Amino acid sequence: MSSPENLAPAQPRGAVLDCDVLVVGAGIVGLSTAYAVTRAAPGTRVVVLEKEGAPALHQTGRNSGVIHSGIYYRPGSLKARYATGGAAELVKFCAAHDVPHEVTGKLIVAVDRSELPRLHALVQRGRENGIPVRELGPAQLREYEPHVRGVAAIHVGTTGVCDFTAVARTLGRLAEEGGAALRYGAEVAAVDRRAGRGVAVRTADGSVLRARALVNCAGLHCDRVARLAGDEPGMRIVPFRGEYFALAEERADLVRGLVYPVPDPAFPFLGVHLTRGIDGGVHIGPNAVPALAREGYAPTTLRPRELAGVLAYPGAWHLARRHWRYGAGEVHRSLSRHAFTAAVRRLLPEVTSGDLRPAPAGVRAQAVLPDGTLVDDFLFAESPHTVHVLNAPSPAATASLPIGREVAARVLAAMAH
Structure with a gap:
């Protein structure tokens, strides 16, 4: 990455701006933000910069495709508010x-x-968040999912599935119809921001774009983009690979819909769950393990500089010391098909290891604080001419429309000052 010192001043007096708002990242949050800006302030010139050749190639396009209800999240939190309302809005x-x-x-x-105590706590949390929840006994559970084993369950009626890549592409098209420009193959290499002069960004190919404001929706790279802009984000992205399997097609009838275990409240990961996707296939996972690169979708993908950055971060070591037992279990299931199958069989006893087929993995852009705390809510930060989205993993895709409006409101307010 180039140093900002090598970049020309962001906006010399009399310079012509290339646009009003630069959005970094064409995942679902970046595209929703671009769409929201064009709707809230027609005529605002928006440019989206994406380092890949197409939108939604990372977190947005590499998940289980679930429209989350918001039942897991602390009442009053951004996740609870945005997921609950965002799920209904996304369906529409x-x-x-x-x-x-x-x-x-x-x-x-x-x-x-x-x-059972944690299941009952989820019932209460769901009701506090205004989510319809129905409690089920074993017989009622079997009516929904004949092959799933359990002593009790709850049914959450507002959850669903969709094609999030298609959602992102639609948001991009609508943003373009509103006047936004989407530039692919445009990796941000340097940022220069000077008080009262706006922002200039140089991409890897040497192009320079000047704007009144910058929105950082870079996902797995959001903390690095924040530092390029001269801001200390107060967190680091520690990437976790989510490993999935798919049920063999001839065994897909074992699962009718979506089946989740009762999650551990100490972690934002929801455990190994069963998901019949919009394509009719059944995905099982994810198993969450540390990734050796920010885009470490394969166990063998290693980027020494990125791994060194994680290992040099005190928060990563505090996290490891605090939760090593949990992490060891995840790593064990990653290395052992037998162990992963045993975890699945707790919910679906008829499954064998031969029923599982490897499926594409995802990487969660998890923000971690210096003391090792996992950031459990959406996290935004603002500085002159800049808005950063610093923690937006799941359920951000579900909540993408309200998140986009929130970020758009922030950047438009920043431009007004």
């Missing part, structure tokens, strides 16, 4: 724009009695 958006989707509902299943 998909219907209006012919994006494949289905509201299926989901089950959260307690496989033994020790999990």
